[in-house]
Amino acid sequence: MTTYGEIAANAFEAVPEKFEDRMRRIRRQYRSRLKQPVAADAPWFVLCVRTGCEKCVEAALSEAGVDVFVPMRKGKARKRRGRWLPPKDEVLMVGYVLIRCVCSNETMNALMSFEHVAGILGDWEKPFAVNSEKVSKIRCKAGSGDFNYERPVDISVKAGEIVRIACGIFSGLTGEVVTSNGTGKGDVVVEVEMFGQKTPAILPLAMIEKL
Structure with a gap:
């Protein structure tokens, strides 16, 4: 059975x-x-x-x-x-x-x-x-x-701005800011164009610089 x-x-x-x-x-x-x-x-x-x-x-x-x-x-x-x-x-x-x-x-x-x-x-x-x-x-x-x-930085960005990534794996590339940040600390979302498409990246403000 x-x-x-x-x-x-x-x-x-x-x-x-x-x-x-x-x-x-x-x-x-x-x-x-x-x-x-x-x-x-x-x-x-x-x-x-x-x-x-x-x-x-x-x-x-x-x-x-x-x-x-x-x-x-x-x-x-x-x-x-x-x-x-x-x-x-x-x-x-x-x-x-x-x-x-x-x-x-x-x-x-x-x-x-x-x-x-x-x-x-x-x-x-x-x-x-x-x-x-x-x-x-x-x-x-x-x-x-x-x-x-929480590290303070002397930079603020607005959505739509084009910035340069100064450090990190995407350093040397430019991208468009997606999320505004005027607090002088924290992160920002930047869209980087790679391989024919836009790739969003969450980056500390300390990694970017204005053009």
């Missing part, structure tokens, strides 16, 4: 594997390629990940032996029950994770095998590269608190 447990087990096995899960499983076979050594001055690439999952992806990639970096900063000060709470650490580049590895079809497939990874900035054949000097500056400035939310 067939038991309830056997019926349930057979029903579970009969459920077809989701396409995304199947592709992720296939791509896992290439993960060992991510451990190939790279030069100290090799460029970094930018993974696009699910918002709020940056540190989770960083941990998974690090465990797999990938050179990975998620810049952090102090966030917004908050008041609760009449008391100001100390700012908490938060991700500087929302939705992005910096990684460094040998660029090949195998490694690109391996990166897509990690949960919460949506893609890579640019495209698989020619991903957007960030030189090592630029990443070193981001690391230094983030560590010094230059990008902290």
Whole structure:
């Protein structure tokens, strides 16, 4: 006589594997390629990940032996029950994770095998590269608190203004301000035109300058 447990087990096995899960499983076979050594001055690439999952992806990639970096900063000060709470650490580049590895079809497939990874900035054949000097500056400035939310800066912007990005992964590019900010601190949303389309980025005011 067939038991309830056997019926349930057979029903579970009969459920077809989701396409995304199947592709992720296939791509896992290439993960060992991510451990190939790279030069100290090799460029970094930018993974696009699910918002709020940056540190989770960083941990998974690090465990797999990938050179990975998620810049952090102090966030917004908050008041609760009449008391100001100390700012908490938060991700500087929302939705992005910096990684460094040998660029090949195998490694690109391996990166897509990690949960919460949506893609890579640019495209698989020619991903957007960030030189090592630029990443070193981001690391230094983030560590010094230059990008902290509460850090005062002498700049205010209005929606529609064209600004230049002076620091960060998009440094040297220009973009259009989406959200006004006249507080002298905090962030601003800037649309940067890349790869034939506009890419929104949340940037500290300290990263931009007026033209």
